[in-house]
Amino acid sequence: MNSTFVSLTKQGAALLTVATLLAACGSTPAGSGGASSAPASAAVSASLAPSASATPTPAGSPSAAVSIAPGASAATPTPSPSPAAKLxxxxxxxxxxxxxxxxxxxxxxxxxxxxxxxxxxxxxxxxxxxxxxxxxxxxxxxxxxxxxxxxxxxxxxxxxxxxxxxxxxxxxxxxxxxxxxxxxxxxxxxxxxxxxxxxxxxxxxxxxxxxxxxxxxxxxxxxxxxxxxxxxxxxxxxxxxxxxxxxxxxxxxxxxxxxxxxxxxxxxxxxxxxxxxxxxxxxxxxxxxxxxx
Ligand SMILES: [Zn+2]
The missing domain is CATH 3.20.20.370 (Glycoside hydrolase/deacetylase)
Incomplete structure (x- = not known):
């Protein structure tokens, strides 16, 4: 895993939960791994989510999830009910x-x-x-x-x-x-x-x-x-x-x-x-x- 990828992963952290869910992979429960946040899981999710690189979100905020709505708004004016895949x-x-x-x-x-x-x-x-x-x-x-x-x-x-x-x-x-x-x-x-x-x-x-x-x-x-x-x-x-x-x-x-x-x-x-x-x-x-x- 190179440094660019690690950076991407951190920046896209808020997207990873969504990406992991979209991946619907039974072996990568979102949020598993505690503070170190399972790099293997993150790698799988990020690689399956091309939008993670296209829509960087501000990192470091305790409410990182906030960034999802504005990030998503480029493609969808309202975050919910969203056209998210039904899993x-x-x-x-x-x-x-x-x-x-x-x-x-x-x-x-x-x-x-x-x-x-x-x-x-x-x-x-x-x-x-x-x-x-x-x-x-x-x-x-x-x-x-x-x-x-x-x-x-x-x-x-x-x-x-x-x-x-x-x-x-x-x-x-x-x-x-x-x-x-x-x-x-x-x-x-x-x-x-x-x-x-x-x-x-x-x-x-x-x-x-x-x-x-x-x-x-x-x-x-x-x-x-x-x-x-x-x-x-x-x-x-x-x-x-x-x-x-x-x-x-x-x-x-x-x-x-x-x-x-x-x-x-x-x-x-x-x-x-x-x-x-x-x-x-x-x-x-x-x-x-x-x-x-
Ligand atoms: Zn009640």
Whole structure:
């Protein structure tokens, strides 16, 4: 490996996660190898991604992922929903599974619900995700977007995917169909008005939907998504970063769809959690590569 290549690899580091996923190579989980970041894996990814040399991105920022959106914007005006190749789908258990026979099974999907609420927590979450070159879905509440539009813009500009989690976090089966429609529609609308895209992922509060809305999602090209690995940061692990980490590890399996929230103890736990996942060989699914209806 010559020095030019090493430099390229460093500069294109933010692209490597994507490139590795695009390569869909089971032997090169994205983000594996910890701090030294597996040069062999990087070499494979970079060689498969000619765009890595064509679109150098600023290196050294703790939120390197931010650079992906502007870099990609040369070819695609909006980073999400992007025309990224679809490499994964959800199964009935809400696990993320590779579409192709050679896809990387040892992956997790990171999701953060109930924000955007707090600038300090958002800054920390985005910084940690950027450090680990991980993309996540932020399932936001319309009511919180109304209060904190700039936080939504910040999350989106960092290259993450925005999902709909209703306006008020009301449990949908306790509402009329019309009220349920309004929870969904008003949130789609305010997200569209704030960042210019319409979400393709929806997570009903408490994972409970209705027949009425279940019929709507596929017609409107929206994927309803619960989770398959709960951090319990909203329950037994409140104020317990170590508990958040342990709960995720206890339930860890290939394709884990990990439910977390914008909460202080989760924010505190995230760096160590991701480091442990990587040490176990797990990579991160870019939500943009998940198939939607
Ligand atoms: Zn929630």
């Amino acid at each position: 994964y789908r959800l199964n009935k258990n809400y696990d993320v599974v590779p579409i192709g026979p050679n896809g990387n099974k040892k992956v997790v999907l990171l999701t953060f619900d109930d924000g955007p609420k707090d600038k300090t927590m958002v800054d920390s979450l985005l910084g940690t995700l950027g450090k680990h070159k991980a993309k996540a879905i932020f399932f936001v509440l319309g009511s919180k977007v109304k209060q904190n539009p700039d936080l939504l813009k910040q999350i989106y500009a960092s290259g993450h995917t925005i999902g709909n989690h209703t306006w008020s976090h009301s449990q949908l089966n306790k509402l009329s169909d019309a009220q349920g429609d309004e929870e969904f529609d008003s949130t789609q609308r305010i997200i569209r008005e704030t960042i210019g895209i319409t979400p393709v992922f929806f997570r009903p509060p408490n994972g409970i939907s209705t027949d009425h809305l279940n019929e709507r999602y596929p017609k409107e090209h929206v994927l309803r998504m619960n989770w398959s690995n709960g951090s319990l940061d909203w329950a037994d692990n409140q104020h317990k970063p170590a508990g958040v980490i342990q709960s995720v590890l206890d339930q860890l399996h290939s394709g884990s769809n990990i439910l977390m929230h914008e909460l202080a103890w989760t924010t505190e736990a995230l760096d160590e959690l991701l480091t442990k996942l990587e040490a176990l060989g797990y990579g991160y699914v870019d939500p943009a590569t998940i198939e939607t209806p």
